[in-house]
Amino acid sequence: MSAAVSRVVLVPGTLALLPEYAGREDPVAELRAAALAAVAWLGSDVTLVGDEQGARVGASLLEVVSRQDFVLPQPPTVSTTLASARCSTSGAGGPAYLVVGNGSAKRTDKAPGAFDERAEAFDAGLGASLRAGWPEFDARLAEELWASVEGIARLGSLGDLGEAQVDYDDAPYGVQYWVMGWGA
Amino acid sequence: MTLRLRTHEFADEATLMMAIVNRTPDSFYDKGATWAEDKAFERVALVAGQGAEIVDIGGIKAAPGVEIDAAEEKSRVVDFVARVREAFPQLVISVDTWRAEVGDAVCAAGADVLNDAWGGADPELVDVAAAHGAGIICTHTGGATPRTRPYRVEYDDVVRSAIDDTVAYAERALAAGVPREGIVIDPAHDFGKNTFHSLELTRRLGEMVETGWPVLVSLSNKDFVGESLDLPVGERLVGTLAATSVAALAGARIYRVHEVVETRLTVDMVNVIAGRLLPKRAIRGLQ
Numbered sequence: 001m002s003a004a005v006s007r008v009v010l011v012p013g014t015l016a017l018l019p020e021y022a023g024r025e026d027p028v029a030e031l032r033a034a035a036l037a038a039v040a041w042l043g044s045d046v047t048l049v050g051d052e053q054g055a056r057v058g059a060s061l062l063e064v065v066s067r068q069d070f071v072l073p074q075p076p077t078v079s080t081t082l083a084s085a086r087c088s089t090s091g092a093g094g095p096a097y098l099v100v101g102n103g104s105a106k107r108t109d110k111a112p113g114a115f116d117e118r119a120e121a122f123d124a125g126l127g128a129s130l131r132a133g134w135p136e137f138d139a140r141l142a143e144e145l146w147a148s149v150e151g152i153a154r155l156g157s158l159g160d161l162g163e164a165q166v167d168y169d170d171a172p173y174g175v176q177y178w179v180m181g182w183g184a
Numbered sequence: 185m186t187l188r189l190r191t192h193e194f195a196d197e198a199t200l201m202m203a204i205v206n207r208t209p210d211s212f213y214d215k216g217a218t219w220a221e222d223k224a225f226e227r228v229a230l231v232a233g234q235g236a237e238i239v240d241i242g243g244i245k246a247a248p249g250v251e252i253d254a255a256e257e258k259s260r261v262v263d264f265v266a267r268v269r270e271a272f273p274q275l276v277i278s279v280d281t282w283r284a285e286v287g288d289a290v291c292a293a294g295a296d297v298l299n300d301a302w303g304g305a306d307p308e309l310v311d312v313a314a315a316h317g318a319g320i321i322c323t324h325t326g327g328a329t330p331r332t333r334p335y336r337v338e339y340d341d342v343v344r345s346a347i348d349d350t351v352a353y354a355e356r357a358l359a360a361g362v363p364r365e366g367i368v369i370d371p372a373h374d375f376g377k378n379t380f381h382s383l384e385l386t387r388r389l390g391e392m393v394e395t396g397w398p399v400l401v402s403l404s405n406k407d408f409v410g411e412s413l414d415l416p417v418g419e420r421l422v423g424t425l426a427a428t429s430v431a432a433l434a435g436a437r438i439y440r441v442h443e444v445v446e447t448r449l450t451v452d453m454v455n456v457i458a459g460r461l462l463p464k465r466a467i468r469g470l471q
Contacts, residue, residue: 027467
């Protein structure tokens with residue numbers, strides 16, 4: 001990991017995380033819990049990295065965790081051990097980055113971009129490189145598969161991040177989401 | 185406005201399904217299907233399972249027919265109310281009666297609301313509700329005698345009449361000691377009204393909502409729906425739900441119904457459109 005960077009978190013840019021699109025039931029409850037736990041771990045001085053929509057999602061998550069009455073949501077299926085460990089060290093010094101991006105949007109027939117047989121392999125490769133802390137992907141294929149990689153591409157410029165802790169890795173609506181964190 | 189029906193409290197924006205449970209052999213819609221006590225009890229269990237917040241138990245059909253005195257009416261509903269109270273403590277129990285004597289007995293047996301479908305025909309009903317801390321439904325009948333059909337009734341302005349009469353009734357109930365949060369007004373479609381009156385009340389229901397009193401509507405399978413579409417009882421569900429949509433958009437709070445599930449879906453859909461209720465679960469296009 002670069003000496004200049006202390007903590008980095010990746011969350012997906014799904015608009016379902018925004019309060020203006022809330023329903024009576026949360027379709028991304030597990031993802032939201034993981035994302036909020038990870039964002040809370042970043043502390044208060046955070047640089048947002050992502051495209052315009054992604055930045056809105058990131059800003060919204062940061063606003064939620066900054067509230068005085070913020071309590072981590074804990075759906076029973078979420079790994080609360082990791083979330084708790086992260087929160088216990090919240091606010092460590094050094095620059096922190098919240099990167100907003102996600103994998104393909106063509107994982108199933110009902111995915112936003114419909115099924116593309118290349119999507120699963122693309123997401124597997126991108127996911128593995130993210131876990132290793134050095135994202136690599138085919139930019140043209142990413143565009144064809146509707147992956148939101150603008151923020152992820154800039155993640156590489158932060159230097160060698162080291163191995164990621166993965167809090168969420170799933171494609172519940174045909175779009176590949178990750179919540180990952182790097183740093184001490 | 186927050187509704188409190190005896191011990192049952194509901195949030196400001198909550199809409200409530202009041203399921204009709206007839207302990208009568210001759211009501212117009214079910215034609216005695218729940219006349220037997222066990223059948224009526226099964227109906228309560230069914231509608232409670234369907235999510236109805238209130239049951240409205242009635243021992244006398246609204247239309248003219250064999251005279252049912254207070255003793256007979258009590259024999260039909262009082263013990264039944266006690267049985268429902270014991271089995272369904274979370275359910276609001278309303279009893280459709282205009283008689284104070286019956287109201288007193290059913291409240292003692294556990295009823296939470298007195299649904300006075302005949303608009304204060306017995307002036308002591310409010311005192312009974314007050315004495316028991318029960319809620320009351322204040323309906324408009326244009327002064328009709330209980331169990332009579334309208335005959336050449338006309339109004340200068342049926343909505344004005346409905347507002348004036350139900351608000352006056354609500355204020356009388358309040359003065360008698362009925363809790364403000366337990367008082368509801370009801371334009372009483374088809375009671376003392378022809379089809380044109382009921383349609384105008386539906387169209388202008390928002391004026392009743394603007395009074396600030398919670399509004400109940402009883403539209404289910406009624407003749408104004410049947411005459412509007414030229415359909416007999418049994419074929420009026422679609423028309424009922426269309427009328428329900430208009431009432432929901434206007435802001436009605438309580439829906440007295442035969443079909444709980446269909447009405448709940450209709451009311452929720454309208455309130456989601458109106459922006460008073462969030463969609464149940466939205467992900468399309470947001471992934």
